[in-house]
Every structure is written in structure tokens, then in C-alpha cells.
Amino acid sequence: MMARAWAVVPAAGSGRRMGAEVAKQYLPLCGRPVLAHALAPLSACERIAAVVLVVAPGDERWAGIVSPGERMIVAAGGAERCHSVLAGLEALVGRAAEDDWVLVHDAARPCLSGEELGRLFDALEDDAVGGLLATPLADTLKTADEAGRVAKTLPREGLWRALTPQMFRFGLLHEALAAAVAAGVLVTDEAAAMEHAGYRPALVPGHAANIKITGPEDLALAAAVLRGREEERCA
Numbered sequence: 001m002m003a004r005a006w007a008v009v010p011a012a013g014s015g016r017r018m019g020a021e022v023a024k025q026y027l028p029l030c031g032r033p034v035l036a037h038a039l040a041p042l043s044a045c046e047r048i049a050a051v052v053l054v055v056a057p058g059d060e061r062w063a064g065i066v067s068p069g070e071r072m073i074v075a076a077g078g079a080e081r082c083h084s085v086l087a088g089l090e091a092l093v094g095r096a097a098e099d100d101w102v103l104v105h106d107a108a109r110p111c112l113s114g115e116e117l118g119r120l121f122d123a124l125e126d127d128a129v130g131g132l133l134a135t136p137l138a139d140t141l142k143t144a145d146e147a148g149r150v151a152k153t154l155p156r157e158g159l160w161r162a163l164t165p166q167m168f169r170f171g172l173l174h175e176a177l178a179a180a181v182a183a184g185v186l187v188t189d190e191a192a193a194m195e196h197a198g199y200r201p202a203l204v205p206g207h208a209a210n211i212k213i214t215g216p217e218d219l220a221l222a223a224a225v226l227r228g229r230e231e232e233r234c235a
Helices: 034-044 081-090 114-124 170-182 190-196 216-234
Strands: 005-011 048-055 072-076 101-104 130-136 141-144 150-154 160-169 202-205
Touching (some): 005 034, 034 114, 034 216, 081 101, 101 170, 114 160
Parallel strands (some): 005 048, 005 101, 048 072
Antiparallel strands (some): 141 150
């Protein structure tokens, strides 16, 4: 039997780069907020005991999307993503066992599929540490100089683009992230916290369609992905 699993969804960010009046997780996408799409595959997954939604203090917009209950816990987040994820993990203390899995998923990733989520579980079922969905980089990488000109071309072999969910043993991630925050290391994802603690997370091939909403153009891409899936279901 696989260990029990939990999910943490940090949704306390303001999404300043979108230039919108509301945070990007609340922007409309195919008739529902981005956040509703991000939560859907986690809520539908029978392996996940509960989802912890971490929102900014004073934020009440989530109330129109989810209702707190046994499978939906709402917690207050912090200044940076790592602080919000740590708050979500703290909300699971006393609920989650040390060897339970915890999956951290971006609130602004609305295109996670159930198939991709199942692949993550299958790949890490017997792993002692955990890992993350990721895709090998296909683009040529350049570094720039101060004038905005190409300084160097970087080899892309062995480089991957990190996606979410990122899935680790609860006890290990809680300890690693708390240590990183205490040391003033503002890690940008959970794998970085695990690396900082000396672990080597596994890379699980994900799907390029699992995009993160960071700019207005990403909403159009996400809408195309979601409409395509709906058309496939109805075909």
C-alpha cells in the first residue's frame, strides 16, 4: 500500500507581473477562476486525503471557490512562496505522518492532468525522498551581457524545467523547508529546499501543457489546452 498523501497549494501571491486588478489565481479561465482549475485534479484524486489552500491574510476571494471541510483546509500564507508552503505544512502537523507524501502544486498551474498526477504517484511510490514533475529543456539557452547582447550559449544537455506538483515525504520536506527559511535561503521551489538539505530529488517526466500563468499570453495558452481536453472528452 502506498503511503497516504496530502496536497499544499500556495495561493498567497499577488501576481504583480500580470498587471491585473486581482491576483492571477483568481483570473477567469474557461468560465472558472484559474485556482479552481488548479485544485480540480487534486480534489478529484482519491489518493489525496486533504488539500491545504494557503492564501494571503485578509484574502476572502477563495471563499467563492472552495468550502473548508475535511478534505479542504485553509491556512494563512507569508511573504514568499517558501513561507506559504511552510505554513501549509504546519497546518498538516498532527494530521500527516512523517512518511506520508505531500504534493505542492502552484495555484497558477491550471492544466495539470489526472494522467500526469498518476504518473507522479507511480514513479515515486517506493522512493525514500520524492521528486517533481519536470520537462527536458528543448530551447537553446543564452546568457546576456550588460548591453543585452549574447555573452554565451549554454549547453542544454541535462537541463530540465521544473513543474509542479513536487512530491516529497512530509517529514523530510517539513524539516528541509524550515531549515532553509531559518537560514534565510528563499528557495523558489520545494526541490531546492530538499537539495539545500542534501537530498537529490527524482525527475519525473511531465507534460509541456502543464504551464504556469505568469503573463497575459499564458491565459490564452491555458484556455487552448483546456478546450482541447474538453473536445477530446466529448468526441
